[in-house]
Amino acid sequence: MHHVVLDRWSRGGSALHRRDARAKTIAVLVFLIALGTAQRAFLPLSLFYLGILAAAILAAGLPIVAALKRAAVVLPFTAVFAAISLAAGEPMRAAALVGKSYLSALAVLVLVSTTPLPELLGGLERMGVPRYLLMVAQFLYRYLFVISEEAQHMRAALQAKSGTLKRTLWDRAKFGAAGRALGVLFARSYAHAEGIHQAMLARGFQGHFLTLSGRAFGRADAFFVAAALVIVVGARAAVEAWI
Amino acid sequence: MHIPDGFLATPVWATLDVTAAPVVGYLARRAQRGLEQSKVPLLGVMGAFVFAAQMINFPVGMGTSGHLVGAALLAYTLGPAAAGVVLTAILAVQALVFQDGGILALGANVINMAIVGMLAGYLPYSLWGAGRWRRQAIFLGGFLSLLTSAVLALSELLLSGVAMPAAVLRISLGLFVISAVLEGAITLAIIQALASINPDFLRQPRSDGARTLGWIGVAAIFLAVAGVAIASAYPDGIQKLADATGISSQAKTLLRTPLADYQLGTMHSVWVRKAGAGLAGLSLIYGALLLGGKLLARKRGA
Structure with missing residues (x-):
């Protein structure tokens, strides 16, 4: 599965990987706000921001072509609206939609591919996001692959039993079969959850996850946030002053 | 429909983020209080289930198929507060890991799908889920949850000044209605299967009071949907009406401000x-x- 790639990327050892999750989160938020509110001289600014992100990807030792491709998942959605804007005679808005959505996705990709998800969620918890919500997200991500694999098996079984789709308008029997398959998947997921909880209790779960990394917000992290702020906001001010 | 970053005007996403944060905090607190400790893994695994459920295709005919979105289904099985938390977690993981939906736009997506859409889906079930109209209520919940989310997303995009000619608007509303019918049918099919496996999977709908409130909610949703439909069909009509009643100038500045920001x-x-x-x-x-x-x-x- 393709998101396993992200797990591998996020476990690198570069300077960017070693920064505290909070520092990287703040930097990305600043980037997203500076990009999202940009109005003038958008083309040179977006090129400059693309350069910053590309430099970050290279510094983190990530495969740049693969990263640029991955961020392109937003483009199909954006393309529809960009086409509508073009047809409505607003080429600049179309360019802004494509540029902003792509660069935003790329910035988030840099964040998650230099920070393992448990660490990122831990950072968010220390920034005040409700722990309960983050624990649900944590479990969701951990069991995504397990449940997805079961769904794949069920899909294979369903296809083996009922053959390919008939080209009728509405096949009630097959619709019901898919519904029952999901009902069974639901029941199995429920049973999984109970087993998981008992296993956790057996190992002494106290109500919150402990992370092993034990990173603290150090001087390097403060410097990183300051540098990101200066570069991102400074770039926008410079570009808008000159052009 | 997950809105990516870069689509919403700053006042729109900022307002929705600020609105969503306390609501999610409240839902998390409520869900935590309402459920015992063992439900934490359950909520996470149910989120994973909704992700995985998208792999099972429901044949619609003509070689096309649809899949479950799940807001109403989660509300029926986990209750509205827990469903809101699970859906928020799903949206967060989708935005972070899959770059599906934006980070600044997360508040908008949470409001559209995890909060308003989910509640719209739960409403008919809590009103009529116990009685004679149970099947219809389940279908209507799935239908309303998807339609409400989609219409909200559309109106946020319009408010942000994303250009959409009337024809495009009509087509997308038509598509929304079709996918909403599909979501209702899928939700009903799964709920029936669940009820035959173990009826305890479903939360018993409240049959006491609060009916008037429910009716008001349903009416509000229909009014909103009908309003957008009419507005898209007769943009001139709205303009004329506004001119006649004299609210035109205020409405215009309200509508144009985010647009003007860009220019x-x-x-x-x-x-x-x-x-x-x-x-x-x-x-x-x-x-x-x-x-x-x-x-x-x-x-x-x-």
Whole structure:
């Protein structure tokens, strides 16, 4: 599965990987706000921001072509609206939609591919996001692959039993079969959850996850946030002053 | 429909983020109180289930197929508060890991799908889920949850000044209705299967009181949907009506402000102040939320 790639990327050892999750989160938020509110001289600014992100990807030792491709998942959605804007005679808005959505996705990709998800969620918890919500997200991500694999098996079984789709308008029997398959998947997921909880209790779960990394917000992290702020906001001010 | 970053005007996403944060905090607290400790893994695994459920295709005919979205289904099985938390977690993981939906736009997506859409889906079930109209209520819930989310997303995009001609608007509304019917049918099929496996999977709908409130909710949803439909079909009609009643000037400035933001070409350093004010505002809100949460937690602890 393709998101396993992200797990591998996020476990690198570069300077960017070693920064505290909070520092990287703040930097990305600043980037997203500076990009999202940009109005003038958008083309040179977006090129400059693309350069910053590309430099970050290279510094983190990530495969740049693969990263640029991955961020392109937003483009199909954006393309529809960009086409509508073009047809409505607003080429600049179309360019802004494509540029902003792509660069935003790329910035988030840099964040998650230099920070393992448990660490990122831990950072968010220390920034005040409700722990309960983050624990649900944590479990969701951990069991995504397990449940997805079961769904794949069920899909294979369903296809083996009922053959390919008939080209009728509405096949009630097959619709019901898919519904029952999901009902069974639901029941199995429920049973999984109970087993998981008992296993956790057996190992002494106290109500919150402990992370092993034990990173603290150090001087390097403060410097990183300051540098990101200066570069991102400074770039926008410079570009808008000159052009 | 997950809105990516870069689509919504700053006032729109900022307002929705600020609205979503306390609501999600409240839902998390409520879900935590309402469920025993063992439900934490359950909520996570149910989120994984909704992700995985998208792999099972429901044949619609003509070689096309649809899949479950799941807001109403989660509300029926976990209750509205827990469903809101699970859906928010799903949206967060989708935005972070799959770049599906934006980070600044997360508040908008949470409001559309995890909160308003989910509640719209739960409403008919809580009203008529126990009685003779149970099947219809389940179908209607799936239908309403998807349609409400989609219409909200569409209106946020329109409010942000994303250009959409009337024809495009009509086509997308038509597509929304079709996918909403599909979601209703899929939800019903799964709920029936669940009920035959183990009826305890479903939460018993409340049959006591609060009917009037429910009716008002349903009416509001229909009014909103009908309003957007009419507005898209007769843009001139709305304009004329507004002229006649004299609210035209206010409505125009309201509608144009986010749009105008994009075209302010002559102001040089205004954005510095604006961005500064925005950042300061955001950090103030963040501080207020953090403080409020801490105080609330202390009060509860005492």
